[in-house]
Amino acid sequence: MTNNTMTNDQTIVALATPNGTGAIGIIRLSGPEAITIANGVFKGKDLTKQASHTIHFGGIADGDIVLDEVLVSLFVAPRSYTRENVVEISCHGSAYIIESIIKLLIKKGARSAKAGEFTLRAFLNGQLDLSQAEAVADLIASNSKASQQVALNQLRGGFSNQLQVLRDQLVQFASLIELELDFAEEDVEFANRDQLKKLINEINKVIGNLIRSFELGNAIKQGVNTVIAGRPNAGKSTLLNALLNEERAIVSHIPGTTRDTIEEVLNINGINFRLIDTAGIREATDAIEQIGVQRTMEKISQSALLIYLFDAEQITGEELQQDIESLQKPGINMLVVANKSDLPEQASKLSNLRTSGFSDFLSISAKEKLHIDELKNKIYSSAIKDQLTGDETLVTNIRHLEALQKTEEALIRVLSGMDEVTSDFLAMDIKQALHYLGEITGAVTTDDLLENIFSKFCIGK
Numbered sequence: 001m002t003n004n005t006m007t008n009d010q011t012i013v014a015l016a017t018p019n020g021t022g023a024i025g026i027i028r029l030s031g032p033e034a035i036t037i038a039n040g041v042f043k044g045k046d047l048t049k050q051a052s053h054t055i056h057f058g059g060i061a062d063g064d065i066v067l068d069e070v071l072v073s074l075f076v077a078p079r080s081y082t083r084e085n086v087v088e089i090s091c092h093g094s095a096y097i098i099e100s101i102i103k104l105l106i107k108k109g110a111r112s113a114k115a116g117e118f119t120l121r122a123f124l125n126g127q128l129d130l131s132q133a134e135a136v137a138d139l140i141a142s143n144s145k146a147s148q149q150v151a152l153n154q155l156r157g158g159f160s161n162q163l164q165v166l167r168d169q170l171v172q173f174a175s176l177i178e179l180e181l182d183f184a185e186e187d188v189e190f191a192n193r194d195q196l197k198k199l200i201n202e203i204n205k206v207i208g209n210l211i212r213s214f215e216l217g218n219a220i221k222q223g224v225n226t227v228i229a230g231r232p233n234a235g236k237s238t239l240l241n242a243l244l245n246e247e248r249a250i251v252s253h254i255p256g257t258t259r260d261t262i263e264e265v266l267n268i269n270g271i272n273f274r275l276i277d278t279a280g281i282r283e284a285t286d287a288i289e290q291i292g293v294q295r296t297m298e299k300i301s302q303s304a305l306l307i308y309l310f311d312a313e314q315i316t317g318e319e320l321q322q323d324i325e326s327l328q329k330p331g332i333n334m335l336v337v338a339n340k341s342d343l344p345e346q347a348s349k350l351s352n353l354r355t356s357g358f359s360d361f362l363s364i365s366a367k368e369k370l371h372i373d374e375l376k377n378k379i380y381s382s383a384i385k386d387q388l389t390g391d392e393t394l395v396t397n398i399r400h401l402e403a404l405q406k407t408e409e410a411l412i413r414v415l416s417g418m419d420e421v422t423s424d425f426l427a428m429d430i431k432q433a434l435h436y437l438g439e440i441t442g443a444v445t446t447d448d449l450l451e452n453i454f455s456k457f458c459i460g461k
């Protein structure tokens with residue numbers, strides 16, 4: 001990141017609304033000169049003399065040429081998103097007008113904002129911590145009720161507050177141990193080792209929970225990869241259609257109908273599931289089908305949830321067991337589902353299976369849409385388990401996950417070295433744990449880290 005971006009002495013400008021034609025477009029200016037620059041092109045009241053949080057109607061003009069009639073909103077530092085002077089110009093949403101106004105503002109001394117630069121300034125000026133700034137990006141990208149809630153929770157500081165408290169406690173111990181270093185000759189212990197152990201165990205418990213929450217947090221943010229697999233003709237494509245309530249995939253009585261994978265998003269109770277219909281698994285009869293079956297296996301290995309569908313008419317109990325065993329992988333939840341329950345002959349087959357000790361499956365009819373809601377509930381609860389109560393802290397960000405894992409490792413080193421190593425090594429490991437915790441909230445940052453985070457934002461945010 002250049003020094004230009006890191007210092008806030010320049011006034012930046014960007015369109016804050018999406019590109020293209022809309023009813024209105026909002027152009028945002030932030031920086032020390034935001035109000036003066038806007039005032040220089042504004043035909044109306046003297047903006048430099050107006051109070052913060054007021055809106056003013058007037059024209060935007062380049063000399064004598066009026067470009068548009070607009071509303072100007074004023075936010076005087078530090079009462080703004082960036083804590084700098086901020087002006088938002090709401091103009092008519094023509095791409096031409098927007099471009100002309102931005103060009104004019106640049107001519108008058110503003111410069112184009114980089115991706116995420118407004119939020120970067122909010123962070124640098126202490127308005128948000130780093131994990132909150134990241135939550136802004138997540139909130140903009142959220143596409144389901146659950147992902148919006150998790151991002152909003154993080155924006156409100158739930159996540160970082162929890163870590164900050166832990167970090168503060170650890171800082172105290174670090175300074176006591178530092179103190180011991182100063183008195184190395186005397187062999188004194190200022191930091192009570194038992195208390196330190198207790199604190200570290202407490203911190204590790206919280207960190208462990210946060211680390212474990214990532215699986216769910218990530219599922220909520222990205223959607224849960226859910227593969228429908230089974231032998232040809234089991235009714236996988238019919239099930240996809242039934243779940244989506246739409247004739248999405250081709251269904252036929254010919255085994256091997258689906259060749260390529262078909263993906264569609266299904267939202268269940270606010271969580272997005274990426275449903276993937278696949279080619280039926282069997283010894284392929286031609287080269288194309290063979291590729292299809294390979295893809296099925298790839299999709300299964302990348303999935304979080306596998307719906308294994310079978311037609312009891314077409315499969316023996318042993319084959320069923322074999323299929324299930326060969327598809328069961330660590331990290332993948334599996335739901336076993338018997339299809340075609342509308343057919344009268346299925347009942348006796350299924351009861352045979354049950355008497356032979358195999359009963360852990362749900363019975364549905366994809367074609368007649370029987371027990372589809374029950375299946376949806378199972379899909380939901382297998383992904384969410386009992387973890388989602390509404391306001392818990394979930395880690396959704398891989399960067400946070402890595403920092404938490406590194407913190408945990410450092411703390412384990414502290415624990416295991418406590419009785420053996422000297423205070424200086426102990427101090428080093430604690431410092432490292434503090435460093436990684438600080439990386440999450442932004443108490444510790446590097447230019448690379450900031451660049452990496454904010455370059456993923458959109459321009460204007």
Ligand SMILES: Nc1nc2c(ncn2[C@@H]2O[C@H](COP(=O)(O)OP(=O)(O)OP(=O)(O)O)[C@@H](O)[C@H]2O)c(=O)[nH]1
Binds near residue numbers: 341342364
């Ligand atoms: N009676 C009945 N027939 C079904 C049911 N589900 C699917 N079928 C029929 O089973 C046949 C195969 O259905 P598909 O959905 O194409 O099966 P598939 O598993 O996608 O098959 P491939 O793509 O070839 O692997 C079709 O004739 C469907 O109409 C069901 O619940 N009841």
Ligand SMILES: [Mg+2]
Binds near residue numbers: 237251277278
């Ligand atoms: Mg199919």
